Amino acid sequence: MSPPRKRADVLLVERGLFESRARARAAIEAGLVTADDKQVSKPSETIAEDAVIQAEPAHPYVSRGGVKLAGALERYPIEIEDHVCLDVGASTGGFTEVLLANGASLVFAIDVGSSQLHGSLRDHPRIVSMEETDIRSYEGKRLPARPDVVVIDVSFISLKAVLPVALSLAAASMSLLALIKPQFEADRKHNKKGIIRDTAVHREICDDIAAFAASLGCTDIEIFPSPITGGDGNIEFFLGARRG
Template identity: 45%
Template sequence: IVARPSEQVELDAELLVAEGRPYVSRGGIKLANALDSLKVEVGGLDCLDVGASTGGFTDCLLQRGAARVIALDVAHGQLDWSLRSDHRVSVIERTNAREIVPDSLPFRPVLATIDVSFISLTKLIGPVGAALATGGETLAMVKPQFELGRGRVSGGVVRKARERREALRAVAGAAMDQGYVVAGLASSGLPGPKGNRETFLHLAGDQARALADLEAAIAAIEP
């Protein structure tokens, strides 16, 4: 396997070029899995990517036809240049999602995606939701290690299904307190860096879209 442009090979060596990555980071694959599973269409939508980092979610949204994306992150300088230079992307850096000022955004998004670390989603769902247009929806990726108390997560990995279910209930409960309903759950399809199972919650404001049995859905995705 040759991973560096400077690698030397025999002149008569047979070269096979591996298929390139579909997105700028693994996050794009995770979001694509969720969009497919939940049957969420983003074509033509204005979106907000909270915790954009390298831009995997942003890349996926654009490839799926999103009209515009706000790539927001508390850090800076991480977004891939191909996205930073895309006219459809508005970059907002050094900004904590808890402190979003809706009127400062270039437009009101109708769909938010959230992929954050070292902070509970329960603290972000309200501020993010307030930044959305009326009827806006959120796809929040739950990382259980950041939803449970630090002392309960050994080695950074949540190994027990009952604890992962607890994390999902906590985030879902916080969302419902903000007036959302859980319209669906979907696995990310790929584990986190340390092997944690991650699950997307599809949050919507239309009460008619609430899952008939949220507890059964949680148990099904984390048996």
């Protein structure tokens, strides 16, 4: 009788090779997992429970967000060392982790969710975790220190809804890297099953966001593709900008 089989991503977590199915999927999709010397081609592939599995992590960060921001910093370098930073939509902390690795003196990590920040970051002395916080509730308010660097990664809301408040909290002279997710910016007629494939729609959205950032006083504006797609396969872009 053949041994029982399980989904690859599930088995990897059960074996203790990865702490979550998301990280297991990332490694599989990067071609870094083999079972009995054969490459595992997709997370849903079933493999024998007694298979000899070899796996390497797809990236060193707590989430794929770290890969995105690290790549964006190579394309649009900004000074982070010894600066106060604001991470809007911190979630697991991928962006925050990259900011710390680049020498941030303090990171305000804001997210509407709760208990999402990775355990390795939760009690970090240079992180002020602000969970269950909608950045829009800070309109007209101030943080204990004004950030010199703002990074943004939000979902299910337009970037235009959070950018004005985020910039109002920042120092007069600041740098920005914000993720543009077309599926949350496009009209419904362009949003088929949550995936935006039309490059003309991408261009229209990016141009609109760039113009909006300029209207808020941003300069040195650049729009460029994220180094990896979103988890749902959507092509994403970064807005890089400065002020002051």
